[in-house]
Amino acid sequence: MIVAYIPSSRCSARGSTVRTVQIGAPLRMAGERRTRTNSRSRILDAAAEIVAEIGAGKMTLDAVAERAGLSKGGLLYNFPSKDALLQAMIERMVEDGITEREASRSAHAHRPNVEARCIIASDLAHCGSHSRDVASGMLAAISENPSLLEPVRKVVAEEWAMMRASDCPELSAIAWLAVQGLMSLDMFAISPVTPEDREHILAALDRLLDCRALPAPQ
Template structure:
């Protein structure tokens, strides 16, 4: 059975299984411990099968980063998917996606950072993704300057929490999130 048939039947392809196993290895031990031997053992896929999908470790890491970006994009697009784009919708969706991401996704983001540290060329797809988000924010925001402040505050919060550096109490975090939401979608004056 080929990869496409497996996908249609609801089973992940060997490439997706390998990426899942690679992410587990990176989450458990770091990108430096991601080897084809470790991946073959974790995924149950032969080294030859892995090399068919990923001719190098760089190709594997690149696909991990690509998949993470695609998952983020799908999560963003799913928010308010049943509604037409409105004023401030791009930044509002980005805020909600980032705030609703489960701890596993945050660990995956940390793993992607580790992969990028190992191979700085992997930053490029992330940079492109951020440029797309910035263009959407510019195109849909009433006040792009405030939307960018909200986005950067959100990213700061995300990375502070990712690395366990946040000095804020729970109450301060809730208050900060309220301010970020207000910046992302400021209330309009009453007529």
């Protein structure tokens, strides 16, 4: 405990009144919050690595605790069950996607269909090999507990509404659905699309989003 000396405003000729204020407790609580946040991040990182390697179905809390360098009790303090840990993993993936989406906004601010561009940029930023392996590894757990997908359902509905407000909702939807198709093929490791093909497709979608309206029917 840290005790501070604070002179009282009620001073007399006989001396000052001393008041003590305990400031150690708030500092200790702040330190505990930082420690817990760091522990949560380590646990989530460790769980993501294991899920990418062997899948969520084979992941155990003991293995996650060992990989994170924590006791199992320390893990359970943060995540009382495997489902709670999986839920937190999905929520972090969603939060990372939203952060990426908003971070890309300034780059597209003066172009048509800004919302669709930001959403697609976020999706593409999280479809690398590690993210793909983590998402693929989660499939078995999600099939057993579909409620784990609730955060994803929520953000997809939100982003769909955002795209409907774009300059051209139809073109935005076409571009977004095309990217979702590419990501799904990657997730299941069945994509015939070469890296060169992928670049051409994304460039074509970028040009498509430069349009503010569908071409008039012939």
